[in-house]
Amino acid sequence: MFPNRVSVVAGLMGALALIVGLTACSRDPDSGAAKAVAKGPQTSLSKLDAVAVPAPGAPDYFRASQHPLHFKPAIDTASDDQCLGCHAEVLEPSVRATSPAGVEASSVKAWYQRTSTYQGEQDTFHRRHRETAMAKALMNLSCNSCHQGHDPRDEAPNSSATGQNTGFTLRKQVDPEAICLRCHGALNWPVMGLPEPWEKSGQAFQGNCLVCHAAIRTNRHQVSYLKADAIESAAKQDPQVCHGCHGGRAWYRISYPYSRHAWPGMPEPAPDWAKDRPAHSEARFLIRAAR
Ligand code: HEC
Ligand code: HEC
């Protein structure tokens, strides 16, 4: 991710240098960076020809980084195209061929990549959630499914009266417990009546979650960021598919407290562990009746 940011910064700073150089006046005179550019050596015009000139009316780098689309309320209705208008680089393939220490990317696989569902070359985080075959088949994640706005000044909640003080975690641009945990939490095997973790107890069920889940909690995945029908048919072909988002790529030891939708044959009353669970998915992801 880092080289992307550098290239955006370099490109935009170059464009800013052009504006400053040509008009000899910074749009943000208080900015240290702008002063440094203004004081810097004059760049020859032939060099400037190679620098992309921002379209008339386009915001400069500093204004763009504070664009209202980054924050509430605008981020809630931002389209992917609007974000990608400035951030196209996050979806470009940009994995290093070798690590800085010389290990070839094509020669290593991490533990979470040794599953039957993992395919293709090493790829970036954003592309694994939006562009890979699996991402396209099973998921429908938008930029604002994960990005809910953060404070670019210091990324610390409650540090000032004007900062965005809710809904994000210290030094994180995305709230991991609210979003990542849904697909990267531990499998909550004790509530399933399983005697041991899935890695040990799964064999008794041929590694197949659907042995039970063909009849239990069947009202699932009806949210805008998942493709519910595609998930069910993929899991019939390869039972690993369910585990992939429920324990198989667990970055956390805790589990996500899923909402608990009523299903045909649901036993009453609810077990104690389920008493505080919402009966419906998070409102912002509900599929509109029109669809
Ligand atoms: C007008 C152009 C523009 C638009 C539109 C825009 N951004 Fe940005 N964004 C920027 C710039 C410039 C930065 C600063 C880049 C940097 O520091 O790496 C930035 C920074 C960010 C960062 C990193 C902030 C940090 O603290 O390092 C994230 C995450 C981000 N944008 C996400 C989004 C999302 C999601 C959307 C759509 C809802 C969006 N942006 C729309 C221009 C834009
Ligand atoms: C699966 C969740 C997820 C989705 C979907 C997602 N992002 Fe991100 N994005 C992240 C995370 C996590 C980071 C790193 C945050 C941090 O460093 O705290 C990040 C970082 C960024 C950054 C900062 C620059 C960088 O590469 O580190 C930008 C810009 C950004 N995302 C834009 C976007 C845009 C535009 C989209 C839609 C095309 C998008 N993201 C979709 C989770 C997501």
Ligand code: HEC
């Ligand atoms: C809707 C489900 C979902 C959400 C939400 C989600 N992920 Fe993932 N994640 C996946 C799937 C599925 C894969 C495997 C994709 C593949 O193999 O092509 C994956 C893969 C990954 C990988 C491995 C990439 C690689 O190179 O193999 C990382 C790291 C990751 N996710 C981190 C995160 C983080 C951090 C967040 C929160 C910002 C997040 N994920 C949110 C479903 C999700």
Ligand code: HEC
């Ligand atoms: C022995 C039968 C059984 C097997 C096998 C099984 N489950 Fe479950 N699962 C259950 C039961 C029972 C519940 C809880 C039902 C309820 O809400 O009362 C449950 C609940 C869940 C939940 C919701 C947990 C929560 O906290 O709300 C998820 C997610 C889940 N199972 C996924 C899986 C996956 C993925 C597999 C395979 C890796 C699997 N299950 C295998 C019986 C099973």
Ligand code: HEC
């Ligand atoms: C691409 C990732 C992904 C895959 C694959 C996946 N799940 Fe889920 N599952 C989720 C997410 C995310 C939620 C929470 C959805 C929401 O927002 O309500 C969820 C919710 C659930 C729930 C809670 C249902 C309820 O009451 O709302 C159960 C049970 C469950 N999944 C079982 C399964 C089983 C069984 C499979 C395989 C057929 C499976 N999952 C495959 C991501 C996935």
